Amino acid sequence: MNHTRPFMKNRYLVGGPITPLLISELMTLGNDDTGAGAVSIFIGKVRGDEIEGKRVTAIEYSAYEEMAVREADGIVNTVRSAFSDVRSVLILHSMGVVRAGEASLFIMVTAGRRDQASRACRHTLEMVKEKLPIWKKELF
Amino acid sequence: MNHTRPFMKNRYLVGGPITPLLISELMTLGNDDTGAGAVSIFIGKVRGDEIEGKRVTAIEYSAYEEMAVREADGIVNTVRSAFSDVRSVLILHSMGVVRAGEASLFIMVTAGRRDQASRACRHTLEMVKEKLPIWKKELF
Amino acid sequence: MGGLVRVLFFGAAAEAAGRTEESFTAQDTAALRRQLTEKYPALAGIPFRMALNKTLLKEESVLKINDIIAVLPPFQGG
Amino acid sequence: MGGLVRVLFFGAAAEAAGRTEESFTAQDTAALRRQLTEKYPALAGIPFRMALNKTLLKEESVLKINDIIAVLPPFQGG
Numbered sequence: 001m002n003h004t005r006p007f008m009k010n011r012y013l014v015g016g017p018i019t020p021l022l023i024s025e026l027m028t029l030g031n032d033d034t035g036a037g038a039v040s041i042f043i044g045k046v047r048g049d050e051i052e053g054k055r056v057t058a059i060e061y062s063a064y065e066e067m068a069v070r071e072a073d074g075i076v077n078t079v080r081s082a083f084s085d086v087r088s089v090l091i092l093h094s095m096g097v098v099r100a101g102e103a104s105l106f107i108m109v110t111a112g113r114r115d116q117a118s119r120a121c122r123h124t125l126e127m128v129k130e131k132l133p134i135w136k137k138e139l140f
Numbered sequence: 141m142n143h144t145r146p147f148m149k150n151r152y153l154v155g156g157p158i159t160p161l162l163i164s165e166l167m168t169l170g171n172d173d174t175g176a177g178a179v180s181i182f183i184g185k186v187r188g189d190e191i192e193g194k195r196v197t198a199i200e201y202s203a204y205e206e207m208a209v210r211e212a213d214g215i216v217n218t219v220r221s222a223f224s225d226v227r228s229v230l231i232l233h234s235m236g237v238v239r240a241g242e243a244s245l246f247i248m249v250t251a252g253r254r255d256q257a258s259r260a261c262r263h264t265l266e267m268v269k270e271k272l273p274i275w276k277k278e279l280f
Numbered sequence: 281m282g283g284l285v286r287v288l289f290f291g292a293a294a295e296a297a298g299r300t301e302e303s304f305t306a307q308d309t310a311a312l313r314r315q316l317t318e319k320y321p322a323l324a325g326i327p328f329r330m331a332l333n334k335t336l337l338k339e340e341s342v343l344k345i346n347d348i349i350a351v352l353p354p355f356q357g358g
Numbered sequence: 359m360g361g362l363v364r365v366l367f368f369g370a371a372a373e374a375a376g377r378t379e380e381s382f383t384a385q386d387t388a389a390l391r392r393q394l395t396e397k398y399p400a401l402a403g404i405p406f407r408m409a410l411n412k413t414l415l416k417e418e419s420v421l422k423i424n425d426i427i428a429v430l431p432p433f434q435g436g
Contacts, residue, residue: 048174134435135369274357275291
């Protein structure tokens with residue numbers, strides 16, 4: 001387990017992997033909100049896939065950072081206004097090198113009840129995939 | 141944050157709240173599976189609702205434990221056979237007293253890709269609600 | 281056929297019966313259900329289901345000695 | 359109308375152009391798009407979109423001096 005603190009480039013992008021320690025810390029955010037009965041989390045990890053006979057050992061992520069922040073702001077606002085029971089939306093994506101097995105995406109949505117937490121988390125995930133200007137390069 | 145280790149009554153039921161420390165530990169399970177690109181998690185927490193003018197401070201959970209284990213086994217098997225991309229399914233529910241703001245349910249599903257992780261987690265959650273013989277009593 | 285069965289009460293059913301366990305003699309689950317609501321009228325207000333030997337009953341069933349019946353109010357987990 | 363604009367290349371577009379940034383003079387985005395694929399034929403094989411001042415273009419747009427155009431291959435985050 002990597003216990004070093006990753007470098008936050010801004011509130012959505014972090015340099016390197018999203019470590020278990022960072023995830024633990026992020027999950028304590030909003031712990032004092034006793035109206036949040038439901039927390040839905042999605043974690044995306046780098047898979048050690050085989051591509052044309054070669055094993056992926058890491059992925060290097062790059063982004064148009066200024067646009068990514070603007071788009072992520074838009075996603076958070078859209079989700080919060082589309083799901084009235086949602087209380088918080090958190091999006092974090094890695095930049096730079098993330099090794100196979102490590103996390104590169106963390107989404108957390110809290111809501112009063114399970115239905116909107118679950119649906120809003122999925123919706124956020126789909127919008128992250130569709131709207132954030134992020135690219136990857138497999139390393140072997 | 142509560143750092144004491146909760147008492148596992150069996151592989152699905154734990155005495156007291158599902159603490160942040162336990163959640164951190166559960167989330168490292170399967171970290172060595174580099175084929176798991178997607179992790180979907182649902183955490184249910186006790187809400188400090190107001191009921192007839194009184195504030196809920198905790199919920200006391202009880203269960204028909206032997207049947208709960210059998211039903212939870214059934215849920216895991218059903219989800220694993222219904223979603224071919226799913227690699228692991230974890231269900232944990234609290235017994236006894238859980239205070240407002242603390243977690244009483246933890247579900248984690250890993251899969252190769254996001255679609256099945258997300259859908260299988262939601263499906264597991266619905267089955268937990270429908271099939272586990274668990275009851276609650278609000279404490280004020 | 282029929283016999284002494286062990287009945288377990290859970291959640292609101294345990295409160296309605298004032299106990300968590302009791303023995304009954306009954307031919308089948310339909311007869312047991314009538315005995316239960318006659319003895320504990322408060323149970324009639326709870327839309328309870330029953331499990332026979334840890335499996336939810338889908339239809340009434342004959343009972344045999346040492347069967348375990350659980351009286352299950354609506355589930356509230358999560 | 360038209361002018362010197364800053365063009366940013368990302369992902370596979372940066373590899374196709376062999377650079378991450380360059381200045382162009384163009385009247386509008388349609389003209390700029392033609393210049394880009396003429397100068398860097400490899401770009402034609404990438405179904406790229408463009409952003410104007412950090413907003414994804416939904417239709418061709420007139421360019422003015424100091425505009426920032428980003429050349430965006432299909433997104434791959436997550």
